[in-house]
Every structure is written in C-alpha cells, then in structure tokens.
Amino acid sequence: MSRWLLRGYLALVYLLLYLPILVLVVFAFNDNRSAYSWGGFSWRWFEALFNNRSLMDAALNSLLLAASTATLTMIIGTLTAVALQRYRFRGKAALQGMLFVVMMSPEIVMAISLLALFILLGMQLGFVSLLLAHITFCLPFVVITVYAQLSGFDNRLMEAARDLGASEWQTLRTVLLPMIWPALLAGWLLGFTLSLDDVVVSTFMTGPGFDVLPLRIYSMVRIGLSPEVNALGALLLLLSLISLMLSHLILTRKRS
Amino acid sequence: MIRSAKGLLGALLLGAAVALAGCSKEPEQVLYLYNWSEYMPQEVLDAFREETGIRVAYTTYDSNEAMYARLRLLDDSNAYDLAVPSTYYVNKMRNEGLLQPVDKQKLTRFANLDPQLLDQGFDPQNQYSVPYLWGSTGMAVNGAAVSTDGVTKWADLWDPKYKGRVLLTNDVREVFHIGLRVLGYSGNSTSEEEIAAAYEKLRELMPSVRAFNSDAPRMPYLEGEADIGLIWNGEAVMAQEELPELAYVYPEEGAVIWVDNFVIPKNARNVEAAHKFIDFVLQPEVAAQISEEIGYATPNLPARELLPPEVRENRTSYPTEDDLENAEFQSDVGEALLVYERYWELLKAGH
Amino acid sequence: MLTRLFKPLFDLKAPFRSGVLWLIWGWLILLVLLPNLLVIGVSFLERDPQDFIRFSVTLDNYRRLFDPLYLGVFLRSLHMAVLATVLCLLIGYPFAWGVSRVTPRWRPLLMFLLIVPFWTNSLVRTYAIKVLLAGNGLINSFLIDVGLISQPVQLLYTEGAVIIGLIYVLLPFMILPLYSVFEQLREDLLAASADLGASRWRTFRHVVIPMTMPGVIAGCLLVLLPAMGMFYIADVLGGSRVLLVGNVIKSQFLDARDWPFGAAASVLLTVAMALLLLAYWQSVRRVRQQVAL
Numbered sequence: 023m024s025r026w027l028l029r030g031y032l033a034l035v036y037l038l039l040y041l042p043i044l045v046l047v048v049f050a051f052n053d054n055r056s057a058y059s060w061g062g063f064s065w066r067w068f069e070a071l072f073n074n075r076s077l078m079d080a081a082l083n084s085l086l087l088a089a090s091t092a093t094l095t096m097i098i099g100t101l102t103a104v105a106l107q108r109y110r111f112r113g114k115a116a117l118q119g120m121l122f123v124v125m126m127s128p129e130i131v132m133a134i135s136l137l138a139l140f141i142l143l144g145m146q147l148g149f150v151s152l153l154l155a156h157i158t159f160c161l162p163f164v165v166i167t168v169y170a171q172l173s174g175f176d177n178r179l180m181e182a183a184r185d186l187g188a189s190e191w192q193t194l195r196t197v198l199l200p201m202i203w204p205a206l207l208a209g210w211l212l213g214f215t216l217s218l219d220d221v222v223v224s225t226f227m228t229g230p231g232f233d234v235l236p237l238r239i240y241s242m243v244r245i246g247l248s249p250e251v252n253a254l255g256a257l258l259l260l261l262s263l264i265s266l267m268l269s270h271l272i273l274t275r276k277r278s
Numbered sequence: 279m280i281r282s283a284k285g286l287l288g289a290l291l292l293g294a295a296v297a298l299a300g301c302s303k304e305p306e307q308v309l310y311l312y313n314w315s316e317y318m319p320q321e322v323l324d325a326f327r328e329e330t331g332i333r334v335a336y337t338t339y340d341s342n343e344a345m346y347a348r349l350r351l352l353d354d355s356n357a358y359d360l361a362v363p364s365t366y367y368v369n370k371m372r373n374e375g376l377l378q379p380v381d382k383q384k385l386t387r388f389a390n391l392d393p394q395l396l397d398q399g400f401d402p403q404n405q406y407s408v409p410y411l412w413g414s415t416g417m418a419v420n421g422a423a424v425s426t427d428g429v430t431k432w433a434d435l436w437d438p439k440y441k442g443r444v445l446l447t448n449d450v451r452e453v454f455h456i457g458l459r460v461l462g463y464s465g466n467s468t469s470e471e472e473i474a475a476a477y478e479k480l481r482e483l484m485p486s487v488r489a490f491n492s493d494a495p496r497m498p499y500l501e502g503e504a505d506i507g508l509i510w511n512g513e514a515v516m517a518q519e520e521l522p523e524l525a526y527v528y529p530e531e532g533a534v535i536w537v538d539n540f541v542i543p544k545n546a547r548n549v550e551a552a553h554k555f556i557d558f559v560l561q562p563e564v565a566a567q568i569s570e571e572i573g574y575a576t577p578n579l580p581a582r583e584l585l586p587p588e589v590r591e592n593r594t595s596y597p598t599e600d601d602l603e604n605a606e607f608q609s610d611v612g613e614a615l616l617v618y619e620r621y622w623e624l625l626k627a628g629h
Numbered sequence: 630m631l632t633r634l635f636k637p638l639f640d641l642k643a644p645f646r647s648g649v650l651w652l653i654w655g656w657l658i659l660l661v662l663l664p665n666l667l668v669i670g671v672s673f674l675e676r677d678p679q680d681f682i683r684f685s686v687t688l689d690n691y692r693r694l695f696d697p698l699y700l701g702v703f704l705r706s707l708h709m710a711v712l713a714t715v716l717c718l719l720i721g722y723p724f725a726w727g728v729s730r731v732t733p734r735w736r737p738l739l740m741f742l743l744i745v746p747f748w749t750n751s752l753v754r755t756y757a758i759k760v761l762l763a764g765n766g767l768i769n770s771f772l773i774d775v776g777l778i779s780q781p782v783q784l785l786y787t788e789g790a791v792i793i794g795l796i797y798v799l800l801p802f803m804i805l806p807l808y809s810v811f812e813q814l815r816e817d818l819l820a821a822s823a824d825l826g827a828s829r830w831r832t833f834r835h836v837v838i839p840m841t842m843p844g845v846i847a848g849c850l851l852v853l854l855p856a857m858g859m860f861y862i863a864d865v866l867g868g869s870r871v872l873l874v875g876n877v878i879k880s881q882f883l884d885a886r887d888w889p890f891g892a893a894a895s896v897l898l899t900v901a902m903a904l905l906l907l908a909y910w911q912s913v914r915r916v917r918q919q920v921a922l
Binding site for chain 3: 025029032036104132135211215251255258
Binding site: 341343344347350374448450487488489490491492493497498500501502503612613615616619623624626627 | 679681765870886
C-alpha cells in the first residue's frame with residue numbers, strides 16, 4: 023500500500039517537472055510564433071533551427087563547455103571534499119569560508135571581479151576563461167554534495183586499506199570511489215546544469231568570436247523569442263532521453 | 279598496388295599540407311562584431327564575406343549596460359571592431375572617449391540615411407555613429423479588452439478604470455520619461471526637483487501597475503494580464519500578428535525615440551573592415567532585407583522605398599511628422615542617473 | 630635542512646595529499662580570494678562617474694546600506710528564499726527517499742530524468758511556466774472550460790508565482806544531495822531498530838532523520854543561498870514588482886554604475902548570511918545539548 027503511495031508521489035513530482043517541458047515541446051511544433059494560440063502543426067522551426075548556423079554553433083560551444091566544466095568540477099570538487107573530510111591541515115576554515123563566499127557572491131559581482139582579474143593577468147578571453155569561471159562557481163555545489171555523503175562514510179574502511187599497504191590514491195580509487203559514486207554523479211549533473219544555463223558570468227567571460235547559447239537566447243528576447251529555441255530544447259530533450267535509455271539498456275544487459 | 283595506394287595517400291596528404299600552409303600564409307581577415315543576437319540576418323554576413331573575403335565573428339550581449347561595462351574593461355587584445363549601442367549609450371561612450379570617429383570619406387552611401395535621424399543631441403553630426411535600426415516607445419491599448427476611444431496621451435494611464443491592468447517597461451529612464459512628460463518636463467531632465475516630482479506622480483500610478491517588463495513588453499498583453507501601457511513599436515507590430523486589436527498610440531506628450539547605431543570602439547583592431555561593413559549595410563537592398571527580417575524600421579530612405587507598401591505605410595513602424603511631435607531622443611543624463619536610480623528603487627520597494 | 634624547509638610546502642612522502650592541497654589552495658586563492666579582495670577593496674572606495682572607481686577611502690557605501698529601504702529588501706529576499714527552501718525540502722525529502730527505495734538498477738535513470746528538464750534553457754522554461762499560469766493561459770482556460778470559474782484568476786505576477794518558479798528551478802539542488810545520503814542509508818540499522826521494537830515513526834525520527842541530516846543541510850544550503858540572488862525569476866514571473874537583493878546589486882553595477890556601492894552591498898550580504906547561518910547552527914546545537922541533558 024505505502025509502496026504504491028510512494029510510487030504515485032514520485033510519478034506526480036515527475037509529472038509536474040515535465041509539465042512546462044511538455045508545453046515547450048508542443049509549441050515547438052506550432053506553426054505560428056505565439057505561445058498563446060495554436061496555428062497548426064509545422065516543422066518550420068526545426069528547419070529554421072538547422073539553417074541557423076550561428077545558433078547551432080553556440081549550442082555546441084555550450085555543450086562542450088558544460089561537459090568540460092562538469093567533469094573537471096567533479097574531479098576538483100571531490101578532491102576538495104575528501105581533503106576537508108579526511109586531512110588535517112591549517113586554514114581549513116578559510117577554505118570553507120571561500121567556498122561559502124562563492125555561493126553567496128551575486129553573479130554580477132563574480133563576473134566583473136573575475137573579468138578584472140583576467141584582464142590584469144593579460145589573459146585572452148574565450149573558452150579557457152569561461153571554463154575557469156564556470157568551474158569556480160560550480161565548485162561549492164559539488165563539494166557540498168560529496169561532503170554530505172562522505173560525512174556518513176565509515177573512515178575505518180579507508181584506514182584498513184592504508185594499513186594493508188595501499189597508497190592514498192589506491193585507497194581512494196578502490197575503496198572510496200565505488201561507495202560514493204551517487205554523489206559524484208549528482209555533482210556532475212549539478213555542474214553540467216549550472217554551466218549550461220549561466221548567463222551573467224558568461225556575458226563577461228566570453229571573448230570576441232566565442233558565443234554561448236544562454237547568452238544568445240537571453241539576447242534574442244529583444245526581437246521576440248522565436249520558437250526555434252523551443253525546437254532546440256525539444257531536440258536536446260530527445261537526445262538526452264535517447265542516450266539515457268540506451269545507456270540504461272546497455273548497463274542492465276551487462277549486469278544480467 | 280598497395281605501394282601506389284600509399285603513394286597516392288602520401289601525395290594527397292602533402293597536397294593538403296601545402297594547401298593548409300598556403301592558407302595560413304594569408305590569414306583570413308576577421309571582423310569582430312558585438313551585437314544583439316538575431317539582430318543581423320546570417321545571409322547579410324555571408325554576402326559580406328562573399329564580396330570582401332572578410333569573415334564576421336558575431337558575439338552577442340543582452341543589454342546595453344552589459345555591453346558598455348565590458349567595452350570599458352576589455353583591453354586591446356580582446357577588443358571588438360564594431361558594436362551597436364542604443365541612443366544615449368552612444369552619447370555616454372563618446373563622452374568617455376571609448377569610440378573612434380567614423381571616417382565618412384569611407385562611407386560612400388552615408389547620404390542614404392534619413393536626415394531626421396541624423397545630427398541628434400546624442401551624437402552631433404554623427405561623428406562617431408551611424409544609425410542601423412530605429413524605433414519608438416509608445417502606448418499600447420488592447421482594443422479587445424478596453425475601449426481605445428479617447429486614449430491619446432500618457433496621462434490616460436492614470437485613469438482609475440485601468441487599476442491593476444497597466445504595464446510599464448522595467449527601465450528607469452522610460453518610466454520616468456512618462457512621469458516627467460506628463461508634468462510638462464523634458465524626459466531627459468537632470469533637475470532633482472523635477473525627478474522628485476515625477477516620482478510622486480508615478481507613485482499614484484503604482485496601484486494600477488500589474489507588472490514591469492523589459493524582456494518582451496508585448497507578452498503581458500498577449501497573456502491577458504495587461505490592457506494598457508508601454509510598448510516598443512517593433513514589439514507592437516509583432517503583437518498585432520496575434521492580437522490585431524492591439525493599438526499603438528503616439529502619446530500627445532511625446533513618445534521616446536531610440537536609434538541603434540554602429541560605433542567603432544577606440545581599440546578596434548580592424549578599422550578598415552568595420553568601415554567596409556557599415557558601408558555594405560548602407561546599401562538599400564541590404565538595409566531593406568535587414569529591416570524586413572528583423573521587423574524594426576530602417577533609417578535608410580531608399581531602402582524604405584523597396585519595402586512592401588503595407589510595411590512602408592504602417593504608422594506603427596514609420597510614424598508621420600505629427601506622430602513625432604514632442605517626441606524626444608533619450609540622451610545621457612550624467613550623474614543625475616543616480617537620482618533616477620534612487621527614486622526607482624523607492625518606487626519599486628513601495629515606499 | 631632543505632627537506633625540512635620544504636616539507637610544509639610539498640611532502641614527498643605523501644605526494645597525493647600534497648598535490649591535492651596545492652591544487653585546491655591554488656585554485657581558490659587565484660580565482661576566489663584575489664577577485665574577492667578586489668571586491669572588498671572596491672567597496673571602500675568612492676564612485677567615479679568616468680572610471681567607475683576613485684582611489685579615496687570611505688565608509689560611505691556601508692553607511693548608505695543601513696537605509697531602511699535596503700533592510701526591507703533584504704528581509705523580503707530572505708523571506709522568499711526561506712519559504713522556497715522549506716517547500717523544496719518538504720517536496721524533495723519524500724521524493725529522494727522514494728527514489729532510494731526503487732530497485733537499484735532504476736535509480737540512476739530516475740536521477741537523470743530528474744535533471745533532464747533542466748537542460749533546456751531556464752528562460753525558455755520560465756516562459757513555459759508563464760504559458761501555464763497566465764490569464765489567457767492553460768490553467769485558467771481549463772478552469773473556465775470546466776465551469777469552475779467564470780473570470781481568470783490572477784496567478785501570474787504574484788508572490789505565489791515567484792515561489793513556484795523558485796521551487797521549480799531549485800528542486801534538483803535539494804533532491805540530489807538528499808538522494809546521495811539516502812542511497813547509503815544502512816538497511817541493517819533500520820532493521821535493527823525495528824527488531825528492537827521501535828515503531829516506524831520512532832525509527833524514522835531517531836534513525837533516519839539523524840542519518841540523513843548531512844544531506845538535509847547540504848540541500849538547504851544549495852537552495853537557500855542561490856535563491857537569495859535569483860532575481861530573474863522575480864522579474865519574469867513576479868513582473869519585477871518586488872525588489873530583491875539580487876536586483877539591487879545587479880542594477881548598482883550595470884544601471885547606476887555605482888561599483889563601490891554594489892560591492893559593499895555584496896560584501897554585507899555575504900557577511901549577513903554567514904552570521905545568520907552561524908547563529909542558526911549555534912542555536913540548534915544548544916537546543917540539542919539541552920535535550921541531551
């Protein structure tokens with residue numbers, strides 16, 4: 023009984039989460055530009071999207087950036103969480119304080135101060151500056167997520183491994199990682215999502231010639247947000263769902 | 279046989295390498311354009327490359343404010359060659375020495391531009407800017423929900439029957455423009471007393487205000503959330519496609535006029551190409567194509583003649599002289615901006 | 630001699646540990662400490678109409694912040710952020726628990742399904758929420774069609790709409806850390822508690838809640854702190870009628886170009902939130918100690 027109640031609840035939350043997405047996808051096929059009147063079914067926005075080279079370029083740039091950010095943040099963030107949890111070193115509170123400051127900094131403050139810094143350092147703006155900035159603002163999210171899971175972790179397991187002669191790296195890889203992968207996955211997903219959607223920091227970090235998707239979309243509002251953006255969203259959704267299903271199938275096949 | 283295939287492959291690779299080396303000897307020229315997204319059709323960029331061999335690298339910003347802050351901060355190695363600020367930002371950037379003069383000798387088609395939009399207060403004699411597209415901020419009235427009869431001036435917004443149905447833009451200068459004009463002052467006032475008086479006047483309007491929207495001011499009318507209020511003419515044209523009853527009114531006290539202009543930042547790297555590009559866009563056919571695709575009015579007179587009559591004669595896009603009576607271009611208000619900001623915060627916080 | 634000098638900097642006997650610490654410190658000092666020192670420095674300078682800042686030291690920016698106007702703005706933002714956090718927790722806790730009860734091989738898939746909607750641009754998603762809530766929108770049309778109401782109800786441009794938007798955007802930030810702690814909740818402890826005769830409620834209160842507390846704290850932090858700055862949700866769904874901390878700081882930097890004042894606001898916001906959280910944790914600890922006694 024309670025099991026079905028729980029499943030019903032899960033289904034309800036998923037339904038609510040996907041409701042706006044459903045609206046978005048439906049209107050990607052709307053022949054007219056409006057979101058408030060239905061003008062008949064049409065593929066025209068998908069056609070327009072595929073002909074809009076610069077929008078597609080920006081989308082690819084953004085995906086590449088988000089994936090790199092998520093992966094690197096996951097690595098650095100996990101190491102930070104491990105250090106905070108396991109190592110004794112001076113300045114731990116300062117380190118935590120800095121992570122808190124990153125979360126609290128309004129985006130615009132971070133954007134302008136980082137830009138000032140990069141200019142002082144004489145850096146060429148573009149992919150690298152974007153990547154550094156994105157990793158920085160995603161970092162606390164990953165650290166907090168991984169740290170929460172580590173704090174329930176039994177440190178004696180690690181000590182046992184060390185006593186048996188494993189190096190620090192071997193211990194992490196063979197004892198810790200297999201047990202905390204849900205937090206790593208969660209951290210990767212958070213990083214990917216945050217990076218893919220950031221506008222303010224990206225506005226200031228990007229260089230001449232390198233455009234990212236959210237910036238384009240926010241700017242597009244001025245001349246009327248076109249359903250091409252919905253089409254792009256629908257496409258991205260479809261791709262993620264397909265790759266999800268495939269990876270799920272492959273994984274379960276492998277296990278059985 | 280195998281050997282010859284390998285040989286062929288080698289020759290191909292060598293050829294490719296030579297070709298690549300040949301390319302790199304004369305690097306492709308690039309023009310770094312900083313503009314609103316989707317504010318320039320891809321075909322125009324392609325045609326420009328076809329004609330001149332210069333590739334346009336197009337990057338976008340989402341507000342004049344962000345564009346300005348960035349251009350202030352960027353050093354020479356990250357500079358843009360062309361940007362497209364709106365009216366009073368040209369003024370501001372010019373005053374602060376962020377721009378370099380436009381060499382009109384290099385613009386063979388400058389004479390195509392509408393003299394009404396040239397030599398304005400924000401850039402006398404257009405020393406630093408060349409108009410790209412222009413428009414106005416006026417009043418929208420949804421004829422499907424309320425009567426449009428007798429709605430002719432900004433002061434009509436204060437009518438109590440519109441309680442909770444008024445839309446304002448989320449732009450301090452535009453909103454205060456109304457308050458100032460209704461009281462008979464200039465929309466570019468820098469007098470603290472006048473701004474304070476406008477604030478008191480606007481406070482009376484607040485109970486009527488449903489929302490502030492500067493992302494897409496047409497949306498609240500289409501959503502059925504607002505019946506009357508501010509709108510940009512380009513947005514009004516777009517909204518009329520779905521809601522033909524929506525009327526665009528040039529208020530008696532005067533609309534706000536804005537112009538988006540090409541400017542060349544001080545530290546631009548490819549000034550020559552920037553001029554070429556401006557001149558390319560000044561061709562009537564190109565200007566007409568842009569205006570038709572983007573939906574905003576072109577300042578290019580011969581281009582206007584190429585537009586379909588229903589567009590050319592649409593008063594929403596191309597106002598008559600009477601419509602623009604009392605209308606004002608926004609200009610930089612300098613330090614008075616802080617006074618505006620302060621009253622804007624008070625207005626929003628409901629004090 | 631030399632090794633002793635360098636040991637604190639790089640310990641050759643524990644190269645991994647030293648490497649990790651170097652990486653973290655390097656990163657945070659370069660990309661967090663330095664820029665924030667710039668911000669703090671600027672907050673004590675004067676505004677300059679031409680060059681943004683003038684090098685003369687002043688406390689004026691901080692004094693101006695103690696205007697009741699800004700206190701109101703801060704309290705309002707805090708109220709919204711706390712409300713959104715509590716609601717996210719109420720929705721997210723049972724959800725994360727539910728997912729962790731599903732057969733293991735389905736769990737990663739369910740987590741991915743949770744986050745996939747967030748890969749479409751937030752602006753486009755927020756516009757889709759507007760399509761649901763608007764006067765001419767789907768919910769109102771539906772209610773009118775079935776005859777429940779005759780006039781559209783105002784849903785959009787209200788505080789409720791802003792809260793809905795905040796929950797929608799931030800829910801995964803609550804669920805993901807919660808899920809990762811539920812995932813390692815040890816079944817044997819639950820079973821032991823049941824064997825010892827504890828009711829399900831007692832097990833939940835005395836075993837499940839304490840064990841998932843790190844996840845709750847993490848989730849609340851990940852929702853509360855970003856919610857303070859989410860001005861664009863307030864703009865799009867609340868019709869920009871309310872002024873939030875995020876709006877004030879952004880407009881000080883971009884519209885008013887008063888960088889020192891904006892920087893001061895940002896510094897004070899960070900300090901105020903840190904103090905609030907510290908005070909909260911202290912009081913929680915004290916209450917716990919009293920209960921223990």
